[in-house]
Amino acid sequence: MRTRTSRLDLDEPVVTDLDALYAICSDPQSWTHFSSLRHTDPSVTERMLQGWSELWRRDGLATWIIRERGSRTVGGYGGCSKRQNSFWNLGYRLHPDAQGKGYAAEMCEIAVECAHRTEPDLPIVAYLLEHNVASARVAERAGLELITRGPDVGNPDADAVRLVYADRSLTADQVDVVLSA
Known part of the structure; x- marks a missing residue:
């Protein structure tokens, strides 16, 4: 499935995207905010790609491959993926x-629109350090508001703080699910 914005082609990932994805996921500059998640083995990236394909089949929406319009070069990945059947996770x-070119914001705006069309009853959440x-x-910019902040469970940095943004108010149970995701 292809979605377009004014500057981007957003495509459902395919196996031929693996090498470009690994190049992004293994690059330390792509992980400046959470370096322990950097991929050091291509099989990790391959499992991630397979997981996205399963989510596309199951939910009809998941992570896209991001390219500049008309380019074959993978510039990144992102979108809304359903987590624990409780919320859409917006990430990239x-x-x-x-x-620094505004691509993340452009992709996120259309991802929020697509998630609202696909399953509007689920909140859209972005969690970040x-x-x-x-x-x-x-x-x-994508229309989410800061809902809460708390410890970043599983982060090797014990002092890391997770911020949770959402497109609506979340129940205490929903916040707990997001903070543990």
Whole structure:
């Protein structure tokens, strides 16, 4: 499935995207805010890609491959993926060469629209580390508001704080699910 914005082609991932995805996921500059998640083995990226394909089949919406309009070069990935059948998770990762051009915000705006059309009863949530100011601005531009902040469960940095943005109020149970995701 292809979705277009004014500057981007957003495509459902395919197996031929694997090498480009691994290049992004293994690049330390792509992980400046959470370096412990950097991929050091292509099989991790392959499992991620397979998971996205399963989500597309199951939910009809998941993570896209991001390219500049008309380009074959993968600039990143992102979109809304359903998590624990409780919420849409809005997220992205861009190649360092694609950062700072507004692509994340452009993709996130259309991802929010698509999630609202696909399953409007589910909240759209973006969770990020407190020091990732650029991602917070992208979430706000996509229409999400800061709901809560708390410990980032599973982060090797015990002092890491997770911010949770959402398109609506969340129940305490929903916040607990997001904070543990």
